Amino acid sequence: MAAKHDILIIGPSWVGDMVMAQSLFAALKQRYPEGNIDVLAPEWTRPLLARMPEIREAISMPVTHGVFGWKQRRQIGLGLRYKKYDQSIVLPNSWKSALIPWFAQIPTRTGWLGEMRYGLLNDPRKLNKQALPLMVQRFVSLAHPASQAHIAPEYSPPKMIAEAVTSELATVNSPNQKRLVLCPGAEFGPAKQWPATHYAELGEQLSQQGWQVLIMGSKADAAVGEQIVAGINDKQNVVNLCGKTQLGEAIDLIATADQVVSNDSGLMHIAAALNKPLIAIYGPTSPAFTPPLSDNAQLVQIPIECSPCFQRTCPLGHHKCMQDISSVTITEMILTN
Known part of the structure; x- marks a missing residue:
C-alpha cells in the first residue's frame, strides 16, 4: 500500500450524485489512509464537500455543465500540475470531463469508458450494468483495481456531518415540538x-x-x-x-x-x-x-x-x-x- 496517494476526483453536477460519491471517498480513504482527496466540481457543491470529512479541498469548476470549454479546461489542468496527483477518478461519463486530468498530466486516470475516452483515460473500466446495478456501486468500484470491476463492491453509506444552524433562518420550535x-x-x-x-x-x-x-x-x-x-x-x-x-x-x-x-x-x-x-x-x-x-x-x-x-x-x-x-x-x- 502506498504511503502517499493523492487523488483528484472530477465530481458530478447533481446534488444526489455528489452525496452518493461520498461512499467512493470513504473507500479511497480506507485504501489510502495517508492519501489526500481533492474534488473538482461546480462551486455550489462546496457546502456538501465541506461536510464530508474525507475531502481535503474542494476546487471550483468554472465551466458550467454542458459547456465544452476547451481553453478553460486546459488552463485548469495546467494549473493543477503542481499538485502532482497520483491518480484522478473521473465520475461523469462525458469525453470533455476527462480532459482536465489529461492536461494536468496525472499519471493514473481512472473512469468508466464512455464517448471513446481511450487515451484520456489510461485506467479505463468497461461497465457491466448487471453486475453493478446501483450508481453507488459504480462509483465505489472505481476505488478498486480494474480486475475487480465486475464484482459488486461493499460500501459504506454516505454520512455527512452537519453544522450548527446559526442563520437567521434557524426557526425555533418549542422544546417538545417535533x-x-x-x-x-x-x-x-x-x-x-x-x-x-x-x-x-x-x-x-x-x-x-x-x-x-x-x-x-x-x-x-x-x-x-x-x-x-x-x-x-x-x-x-x-x-x-x-x-x-x-x-x-x-x-x-x-x-x-x-x-x-x-x-x-x-x-x-x-x-x-x-x-x-x-x-x-x-x-x-x-x-x-x-x-x-x-x-x-x-x-x-x-x-x-x-x-x-x-x-x-x-x-x-x-x-x-x-x-x-x-x-x-x-x-x-x-x-x-
Whole structure:
C-alpha cells in the first residue's frame, strides 16, 4: 500500500450524485489512509464537500455543465500540475470531463469508458450494468483495481456531518415540538413531484398533532411551497424556506428534523446521508438505481403499469404514479413509526 496517494476526483453536477460519491471517498480513504482527496466540481457543491470529512479541498469548476470549454479546461489542468496527483477518478461519463486530468498530466486516470475516452483515460473500466446495478456501486468500484470491476463492491453509506444552524433562518420550535421537513421539489422535472395538495394534507395532519412543518427547496420550488402553506390551517406552525436558504443552511436545517418526506431528489439523498427518518416517494424513477442509502429510509412506490417511465413529465397526462399515493398513507407511516 502506498504511503502517499493523492487523488483528484472530477465530481458530478447533481446534488444526489455528489452525496452518493461520498461512499467512493470513504473507500479511497480506507485504501489510502495517508492519501489526500481533492474534488473538482461546480462551486455550489462546496457546502456538501465541506461536510464530508474525507475531502481535503474542494476546487471550483468554472465551466458550467454542458459547456465544452476547451481553453478553460486546459488552463485548469495546467494549473493543477503542481499538485502532482497520483491518480484522478473521473465520475461523469462525458469525453470533455476527462480532459482536465489529461492536461494536468496525472499519471493514473481512472473512469468508466464512455464517448471513446481511450487515451484520456489510461485506467479505463468497461461497465457491466448487471453486475453493478446501483450508481453507488459504480462509483465505489472505481476505488478498486480494474480486475475487480465486475464484482459488486461493499460500501459504506454516505454520512455527512452537519453544522450548527446559526442563520437567521434557524426557526425555533418549542422544546417538545417535533419538526417535519417537506422536500417537494425535483430538479429532474415535475413527474417526480408528489402533488402539492398531498403535501399540504400531510402538513395539515401533522400540524394538528403539534408538529412544526418546514418546507425546503430551491427558488424554483417557492410557488409549490406557497401552495402547501395555503393548504395548512395553522400558519404559525409552517414555514416555507424554498429559495430562502443556501445549500449549506438547508443541509443543517434538515439535520434538525424528526421526520423528512421527500420526492426522489438531491435533498432526499442529503436527508439519508444525515441519517434522518425519511420517507422517499418514488413515481417515474426507480429506487433500484439511486435509492436513499440509509437504514432510516422508507420507500413508497405503487405498482402502475406505466411506471417507472423515467420521463420528466407524465407522457400520459394522468400522473397516477404520484397522484395515487395518498397523504393518509404517509401520515400513518409517520404516526405509527
